[in-house]
Amino acid sequence: MEATVVKRDAFTIVGYQIQANLKEIAEQQLGKRALDSLKEDGNLIHNKVTDHLYLVQIYPLKRGFDPNVDKFTQVIGYQVSDVDEIPKGMHTHHVPDSSYVTATHKGLESELDRTYDFLCGKWLKENPYDHAGYDFEIWDDRYKPDQADNEIDVFVAIREK
Numbered sequence: 755m756e757a758t759v760v761k762r763d764a765f766t767i768v769g770y771q772i773q774a775n776l777k778e779i780a781e782q783q784l785g786k787r788a789l790d791s792l793k794e795d796g797n798l799i800h801n802k803v804t805d806h807l808y809l810v811q812i813y814p815l816k817r818g819f820d821p822n823v824d825k826f827t828q829v830i831g832y833q834v835s836d837v838d839e840i841p842k843g844m845h846t847h848h849v850p851d852s853s854y855v856t857a858t859h860k861g862l863e864s865e866l867d868r869t870y871d872f873l874c875g876k877w878l879k880e881n882p883y884d885h886a887g888y889d890f891e892i893w894d895d896r897y898k899p900d901q902a903d904n905e906i907d908v909f910v911a912i913r914e915k
Contacts, residue, residue, distance in 0.1 A: 755869065757857045757877050762909065764851040767808045768799050769831015771845040776821045779828070785809075788830050796832060798841040803833040807893040810847055815887045852886060854909040863899035866906065873910045886911035 770788040772779065779785050792807070812827040813819055819826075829847040837846050855877055859869035874885060889910040896905035 755857050755872050757855050757873060759853060759855055759883075759912070760909075761853050762851065764849060765803075765833050766837060766846060766848045767810060767829060767831040768834050768837060768840060768844055768846050769808075769829055770843070771847070772828040772830075773825055774828075775823055775825050777823070778825075785828065785830070788828075792830055792832075795841060795844075799832050799834065799844070800838055801834040801836045803835055804894075806833070807831070807897070808833055808890055809893065810849060810888065810890040812847075812888045813885075849888070849890065852911045853883075853913070854889075855881075855883065855912050856907065856909045859904075859906040859908055861902060861904060863904060863906065866908075869906075869908055870910075873908065878910075878912070882915050883912040884915050886913045 769792055772784045772788055774782070774784055789807070796802075808829075808831060810829045812829075813821070814824065814826065816824075829845060831844070831847070840846055855873055857869055857873055859866050878885060889908065891909070892907040894907075898904040
Protein backbone atom coordinates (compact mmCIF):
# COMPACT_ATOMS: atom_id res chain seq x y z
CA MET A 755 0.00 0.00 0.00
CA GLU A 756 1.27 3.45 -0.87
CA ALA A 757 0.61 6.55 1.21
CA THR A 758 0.93 10.16 0.11
CA VAL A 759 0.88 13.40 2.10
CA VAL A 760 -1.46 16.01 0.63
CA LYS A 761 -2.95 19.36 1.64
CA ARG A 762 -6.68 19.86 1.24
CA ASP A 763 -8.77 22.95 1.54
CA ALA A 764 -11.53 23.24 4.11
CA PHE A 765 -14.95 21.90 3.21
CA THR A 766 -18.37 21.42 4.76
CA ILE A 767 -20.67 18.43 4.72
CA VAL A 768 -24.33 18.06 5.59
CA GLY A 769 -25.71 14.70 6.66
CA TYR A 770 -26.42 12.37 9.56
CA GLN A 771 -24.35 12.16 12.73
CA ILE A 772 -23.64 9.11 14.87
CA GLN A 773 -21.95 9.00 18.28
CA ALA A 774 -20.92 5.46 19.16
CA ASN A 775 -18.00 3.05 19.19
CA LEU A 776 -17.22 0.62 16.35
CA LYS A 777 -18.87 -2.28 18.19
CA GLU A 778 -22.14 -0.35 18.58
CA ILE A 779 -21.98 0.88 14.99
CA ALA A 780 -21.62 -2.69 13.71
CA GLU A 781 -24.07 -4.42 16.08
CA GLN A 782 -26.82 -1.81 15.65
CA GLN A 783 -26.05 -1.21 11.95
CA LEU A 784 -25.90 2.51 12.68
CA GLY A 785 -23.74 3.31 9.66
CA LYS A 786 -25.95 1.33 7.30
CA ARG A 787 -29.07 2.97 8.69
CA ALA A 788 -27.55 6.46 8.34
CA LEU A 789 -26.43 5.68 4.78
CA ASP A 790 -29.88 4.38 3.84
CA SER A 791 -31.52 7.50 5.30
CA LEU A 792 -29.05 9.75 3.50
CA LYS A 793 -29.72 8.05 0.17
CA GLU A 794 -33.44 8.48 0.76
CA ASP A 795 -33.24 12.10 1.98
CA GLY A 796 -30.18 13.33 0.06
CA ASN A 797 -32.34 15.31 -2.34
CA LEU A 798 -33.25 17.59 0.60
CA ILE A 799 -29.65 18.81 0.86
CA HIS A 800 -29.07 22.04 -1.06
CA ASN A 801 -25.84 23.11 -2.78
CA LYS A 802 -24.27 19.66 -3.11
CA VAL A 803 -20.86 19.84 -4.76
CA THR A 804 -20.96 16.24 -6.07
CA ASP A 805 -22.86 13.03 -5.48
CA HIS A 806 -19.85 11.57 -3.65
CA LEU A 807 -20.52 10.66 -0.05
CA TYR A 808 -18.17 11.63 2.77
CA LEU A 809 -17.70 9.78 6.04
CA VAL A 810 -15.96 12.04 8.56
CA GLN A 811 -14.81 10.50 11.84
CA ILE A 812 -13.83 12.71 14.78
CA TYR A 813 -11.97 11.13 17.70
CA PRO A 814 -11.37 12.31 21.25
CA LEU A 815 -7.69 13.12 21.66
CA LYS A 816 -7.15 10.99 24.72
CA ARG A 817 -4.36 8.62 25.57
CA GLY A 818 -5.28 5.00 24.89
CA PHE A 819 -8.29 5.82 22.72
CA ASP A 820 -9.77 2.59 21.35
CA PRO A 821 -12.51 3.03 18.70
CA ASN A 822 -13.85 -0.45 19.51
CA VAL A 823 -14.66 0.67 23.07
CA ASP A 824 -14.62 4.49 23.19
CA LYS A 825 -17.33 6.56 21.53
CA PHE A 826 -16.47 8.95 18.73
CA THR A 827 -18.44 10.94 16.17
CA GLN A 828 -19.20 9.96 12.59
CA VAL A 829 -20.87 12.27 10.10
CA ILE A 830 -21.96 10.79 6.79
CA GLY A 831 -23.08 13.30 4.22
CA TYR A 832 -22.55 15.30 1.09
CA GLN A 833 -20.07 18.11 0.56
CA VAL A 834 -21.88 21.41 0.08
CA SER A 835 -20.71 24.73 -1.30
CA ASP A 836 -22.90 26.70 1.11
CA VAL A 837 -25.13 25.90 4.06
CA ASP A 838 -28.38 27.80 3.68
CA GLU A 839 -30.69 25.23 5.23
CA ILE A 840 -30.10 22.01 7.16
CA PRO A 841 -32.80 19.37 6.70
CA LYS A 842 -34.55 18.17 9.86
CA GLY A 843 -32.52 15.55 11.72
CA MET A 844 -29.30 16.31 9.85
CA HIS A 845 -26.14 18.06 10.98
CA THR A 846 -23.48 20.18 9.37
CA HIS A 847 -19.78 19.63 9.92
CA HIS A 848 -16.92 21.89 8.82
CA VAL A 849 -13.61 20.15 8.06
CA PRO A 850 -10.68 22.61 8.32
CA ASP A 851 -7.91 22.89 5.76
CA SER A 852 -5.20 20.47 6.76
CA SER A 853 -2.49 18.07 5.72
CA TYR A 854 -3.45 14.44 5.35
CA VAL A 855 -1.80 11.12 4.77
CA THR A 856 -3.92 9.38 2.19
CA ALA A 857 -4.23 5.99 0.57
CA THR A 858 -6.85 4.18 -1.45
CA HIS A 859 -8.33 1.12 0.22
CA LYS A 860 -8.89 -1.64 -2.32
CA GLY A 861 -11.08 -4.57 -1.38
CA LEU A 862 -14.09 -5.30 0.77
CA GLU A 863 -15.20 -2.58 3.15
CA SER A 864 -15.09 -5.16 5.94
CA GLU A 865 -11.29 -5.20 5.45
CA LEU A 866 -10.93 -1.42 5.76
CA ASP A 867 -9.24 -1.79 9.15
CA ARG A 868 -6.04 -2.92 7.41
CA THR A 869 -5.82 0.42 5.59
CA TYR A 870 -6.37 2.33 8.83
CA ASP A 871 -3.85 0.09 10.64
CA PHE A 872 -1.31 0.94 7.95
CA LEU A 873 -1.94 4.70 7.95
CA CYS A 874 -2.54 5.25 11.68
CA GLY A 875 -0.07 2.63 12.84
CA LYS A 876 2.86 1.77 10.62
CA TRP A 877 2.98 4.98 8.57
CA LEU A 878 2.60 7.38 11.53
CA LYS A 879 5.29 5.52 13.51
CA GLU A 880 7.74 5.83 10.60
CA ASN A 881 7.09 9.51 9.81
CA PRO A 882 7.37 12.81 11.76
CA TYR A 883 3.61 13.33 12.16
CA ASP A 884 0.89 12.78 14.74
CA HIS A 885 -2.78 12.01 14.14
CA ALA A 886 -4.77 15.27 14.26
CA GLY A 887 -7.93 13.70 15.69
CA TYR A 888 -10.06 13.06 12.62
CA ASP A 889 -10.14 11.41 9.24
CA PHE A 890 -12.51 11.07 6.35
CA GLU A 891 -13.39 8.74 3.51
CA ILE A 892 -14.74 9.57 0.08
CA TRP A 893 -17.26 7.14 -1.36
CA ASP A 894 -17.57 7.76 -5.10
CA ASP A 895 -18.60 5.54 -8.04
CA ARG A 896 -15.88 3.04 -7.01
CA TYR A 897 -17.63 2.43 -3.67
CA LYS A 898 -18.97 -1.12 -3.79
CA PRO A 899 -18.62 -2.18 -0.13
CA ASP A 900 -19.45 -5.85 -0.60
CA GLN A 901 -17.39 -6.40 -3.75
CA ALA A 902 -13.70 -7.18 -4.22
CA ASP A 903 -13.23 -4.25 -6.65
CA ASN A 904 -14.39 -1.72 -4.02
CA GLU A 905 -12.19 1.38 -3.59
CA ILE A 906 -12.37 4.01 -0.84
CA ASP A 907 -10.08 7.03 -0.60
CA VAL A 908 -9.00 7.46 3.03
CA PHE A 909 -7.60 10.74 4.40
CA VAL A 910 -6.11 10.84 7.92
CA ALA A 911 -5.53 14.36 9.25
CA ILE A 912 -1.94 14.83 10.43
CA ARG A 913 0.16 17.47 12.15
CA GLU A 914 3.92 17.70 12.53
CA LYS A 915 5.35 16.32 15.77
